[in-house]
Amino acid sequence: MKRILVVFCLILLTLIPISSAEEFESKNWEIDLENGYITTKPIFVGDQIIVRTSGYWTGDDRPRVYSFDSNTGEEIWRFSNLNSTNHDMSPLLYIEAGMGACGNWSEMVIVGWTDGKVTALDVSNGSLIWSSQTEVVTWGITGAMAQDDDGVVVPTRQGLSRFCLSDGGENLRIDLPQLGWRNGVTVTEQSYLLGNEEGVVNIINKSGEISNYSVGMGKIRHAPIQTQAGILVHLQTSGGSEIYLGSELLSEEGPSPAIPLLFEGDVFFATSESISVWNCEGTCTFEGRSIFHSNGEITVQKMGTNSTIWFPRNTPGGGWGYGIPGQEITVYSTNHDTYTTAGVGFGPDGQMAFGNDAGILMVISGDQNDTEIIEQKEEFEKEEANSSFQVRPGHFLIVGLFIGIIVSYTNANRNVVAKLSVLLLLVVSIMVLPAISQLWSEEVGKISDAPGDWDEEWPEEWKDTQIVVFELPDGEVVIGGLSGHENVEQLTDNAALELGIEVEKESFSIGDMIVSFNGHELDGWEFTIDGERIQTGISVAEVGEDSVVRWYAA
Amino acid sequence: MVMTDGVHGPVLGPVEMLVLNVVLITFCFFLLCRPNHSAKREIFVLASIAVAGAASRILLEPFPNVQPLTVMCLIMGASLGARRGMAFAVIATMISNLVLSHGWWTLFQASGWAFVAFAGSKLNLVLRSEVAMKRLIVASIVASVLFDWWVSLSIITSGTTLADFVIYLLNGLPFDALHAVASIASAVWIAPYLATLLHEETSRIDEPIVSGEADVISA
Numbered sequence: 001m002k003r004i005l006v007v008f009c010l011i012l013l014t015l016i017p018i019s020s021a022e023e024f025e026s027k028n029w030e031i032d033l034e035n036g037y038i039t040t041k042p043i044f045v046g047d048q049i050i051v052r053t054s055g056y057w058t059g060d061d062r063p064r065v066y067s068f069d070s071n072t073g074e075e076i077w078r079f080s081n082l083n084s085t086n087h088d089m090s091p092l093l094y095i096e097a098g099m100g101a102c103g104n105w106s107e108m109v110i111v112g113w114t115d116g117k118v119t120a121l122d123v124s125n126g127s128l129i130w131s132s133q134t135e136v137v138t139w140g141i142t143g144a145m146a147q148d149d150d151g152v153v154v155p156t157r158q159g160l161s162r163f164c165l166s167d168g169g170e171n172l173r174i175d176l177p178q179l180g181w182r183n184g185v186t187v188t189e190q191s192y193l194l195g196n197e198e199g200v201v202n203i204i205n206k207s208g209e210i211s212n213y214s215v216g217m218g219k220i221r222h223a224p225i226q227t228q229a230g231i232l233v234h235l236q237t238s239g240g241s242e243i244y245l246g247s248e249l250l251s252e253e254g255p256s257p258a259i260p261l262l263f264e265g266d267v268f269f270a271t272s273e274s275i276s277v278w279n280c281e282g283t284c285t286f287e288g289r290s291i292f293h294s295n296g297e298i299t300v301q302k303m304g305t306n307s308t309i310w311f312p313r314n315t316p317g318g319g320w321g322y323g324i325p326g327q328e329i330t331v332y333s334t335n336h337d338t339y340t341t342a343g344v345g346f347g348p349d350g351q352m353a354f355g356n357d358a359g360i361l362m363v364i365s366g367d368q369n370d371t372e373i374i375e376q377k378e379e380f381e382k383e384e385a386n387s388s389f390q391v392r393p394g395h396f397l398i399v400g401l402f403i404g405i406i407v408s409y410t411n412a413n414r415n416v417v418a419k420l421s422v423l424l425l426l427v428v429s430i431m432v433l434p435a436i437s438q439l440w441s442e443e444v445g446k447i448s449d450a451p452g453d454w455d456e457e458w459p460e461e462w463k464d465t466q467i468v469v470f471e472l473p474d475g476e477v478v479i480g481g482l483s484g485h486e487n488v489e490q491l492t493d494n495a496a497l498e499l500g501i502e503v504e505k506e507s508f509s510i511g512d513m514i515v516s517f518n519g520h521e522l523d524g525w526e527f528t529i530d531g532e533r534i535q536t537g538i539s540v541a542e543v544g545e546d547s548v549v550r551w552y553a554a
Numbered sequence: 555m556v557m558t559d560g561v562h563g564p565v566l567g568p569v570e571m572l573v574l575n576v577v578l579i580t581f582c583f584f585l586l587c588r589p590n591h592s593a594k595r596e597i598f599v600l601a602s603i604a605v606a607g608a609a610s611r612i613l614l615e616p617f618p619n620v621q622p623l624t625v626m627c628l629i630m631g632a633s634l635g636a637r638r639g640m641a642f643a644v645i646a647t648m649i650s651n652l653v654l655s656h657g658w659w660t661l662f663q664a665s666g667w668a669f670v671a672f673a674g675s676k677l678n679l680v681l682r683s684e685v686a687m688k689r690l691i692v693a694s695i696v697a698s699v700l701f702d703w704w705v706s707l708s709i710i711t712s713g714t715t716l717a718d719f720v721i722y723l724l725n726g727l728p729f730d731a732l733h734a735v736a737s738i739a740s741a742v743w744i745a746p747y748l749a750t751l752l753h754e755e756t757s758r759i760d761e762p763i764v765s766g767e768a769d770v771i772s773a
């Protein structure tokens with residue numbers, strides 16, 4: 001009898017998690033697109049969800065745009081650009097049907113490509129409505145486009161074009177001296193705002209007149225933010241980043257800035273070190289900051305009067321943080337977490353779509369109780385606008401315990417003194433743990449730092465830039481002074497392009513691999529970053545602004 | 555493209571999860587069904603404290619690595635013997651992980667706390683209802699740190715190097731220290747009451763003619 005009772009109770013334990021898992025699976029869906037990164041947010045259009053990939057950058061496969069039924073995950077259509085040079089990171093732009101001075105147009109999604117093409121696709125079946133061509137300088141379009149009445153404004157590699165939505169006819173073309181990369185365009189009442197790789201903000205009057213101002217030594221890789229206080233720019237510099245209001249430096253920030261977001265007068269920023277918010281109604285004032293690593297698209301989830309800001313986390317642990325900088329940031333995790341820069345897409349019925357660098361698209365229903373995504377609460381260090389000492393419940397507890405210890409001691413109650421002292425030690429330990437943990441982690445990080453790979457014979461100006469070394473059979477080839485590349489694959493591709501080295505790659509289930517440089521296959525190729533061998537593939541191995549990547553025969 | 559597996563090591567599929575559950579439950583079954591003379595009351599006491607142990611993990615989840623369960627395992631092992639103590643550890647882990655998330659790491663947590671309970675049964679931490687406090691505090695500190703390191707093994711995958719693992723352990727030292735401090739507090743605050751409760755409850759149960767259940771495990 002006892003055995004039966006024990007077996008019965010224990011079996012109950014196993015059944016509970018299994019039944020819960022089945023419930024999850026019936027509500028949400030996910031798909032591995034097996035077509036490279038998802039670096040831009042999926043968009044909901046009616047019952048469809050549309051997402052683009054940026055490709056593997058190898059072989060014959062090319063980036064695509066996909067449409068799925070948002071409720072079932074069934075694929076509706078897909079569109080591929082066989083001429084893309086990859087790195088397709090221009091966000092999709094949904095356009096409602098309408099009419100204007102240059103004609104009528106139907107509902108469409110506009111896609112900017114790295115081969116300079118702008119394609120307007122029919123939302124219902126993915127067919128091509130029109131296509132226009134812009135210039136290519138290694139890459140074509142990588143920044144965010146914007147609608148301006150009956151036209152779409154496209155930030156091209158070296159300028160700006162405006163096309164009529166009805167037929168794709170170009171009705172404005174501006175050539176600029178500077179190159180752009182992920183430099184989205186902002187449409188204001190009178191002008192278009194466009195940054196570039198030389199830290200210049202171009203203000204282009206809608207009739208085509210150009211004025212500009214230089215922000216600083218760095219790169220503008222987002223659409224400038226027009227606020228009541230002025231134009232805000234998050235400039236990526238060699239040592240980190242800087243936030244500017246016009247030409248005025250507001251704040252020095254961490255490296256690899258994200259694409260900032262303006263929402264109801266607040267501007268949200270992110271870097272590899274922290275996320276922050278500034279209020280720019282009238283003047284720009286700092287509101288709060290939290291420690292969090294985000295480099296991609298910041299998005300807003302509007303829920304009635306409440307809104308939540310989401311930040312993709314670009315670390316191996318991945319996931320998405322949500323909350324307000326300066327307050328607690330909560331992380332959403334999934335079973336497929338990895339590096340993530342794509343923003344979260346939000347549907348009209350509360351659905352959410354998540355895409356990551358592994359090319360996996362996950363869509364969850366609006367019912368938060370049915371999500372299979374695991375919500376994890378993590379404490380991140382935060383700093384509020386008024387960062388002076390603030391009283392917290394833990395402080396009252398400490399004071400109470402102190403008083404209890406003193407009273408017990410005066411009553412000669414040693415047993416209680418010991419108990420309360422231990423409790424006090426525990427409370428203090430819990431309160432100081434985040435700070436100690438971070439300091440300790442930084443110290444441990446120094447132990448595990450890469451050994452470095454600097455050659456004293458290299459030019460001094462290469463210091464603090466990205467360098468690539470190819471140890472080819474016919475001699476070592478080196479290029480330095482590069483910048484702005486986020487992973488080994490991007491850096492190697494660009495270095496090889498500059499040096500005229502032919503690169504052959506192949507895709508495997510674990511990622512892309514180099515097959516040969518200039519036809520030299522040998523026994524395979526391996527790489528180090530700053531002298532350290534890296535376990536991850538070339539497309540996920542991150543490089544810093546001063547990294548040395550060395551390729552050598554295995 | 556390399557996909558990470560999160561901070562808890564490999565993600566288990568449904569079949570693997572079923573195997574894990576079966577292993578843990580079979581383990582509990584064999585621990586709880588010997589010796590045959592145990593009264594239902596003992597099982598009831600064990601189950602109640604297991605639920606309390608699980609609840610303590612869930613309630614204290616906001617505080618990183620504050621785990622009274624470590625000291626509870628030591629006391630349960632010391633008071634009820636290795637078999638019951640280990641069963642308690644596995645059951646409390648499984649119940650709490652139903653809420654805190656269940657996976658590959660459950661195997662390491664359950665086995666880790668089971669070993670702590672086994673160690674508790676061997677260290678003479680409780681004599682009748684009296685707790686040997688100094689001995690318990692030392693045992694709880696050592697058990698906390700060793701438990702953390704044991705559970706850390708769950709993050710190892712085929713791509714993890716020894717250096718990666720050492721760095722991981724080093725990063726976790728502040729959390730190990732907090733676990734140890736929390737265990738000292740648990741020893742001071744909880745252990746005497748738990749030991750007394752167990753003594754009172756189990757003393758009502760007839761003593762078995764033959765004792766030494768722990769010997770079965772050690773054999």
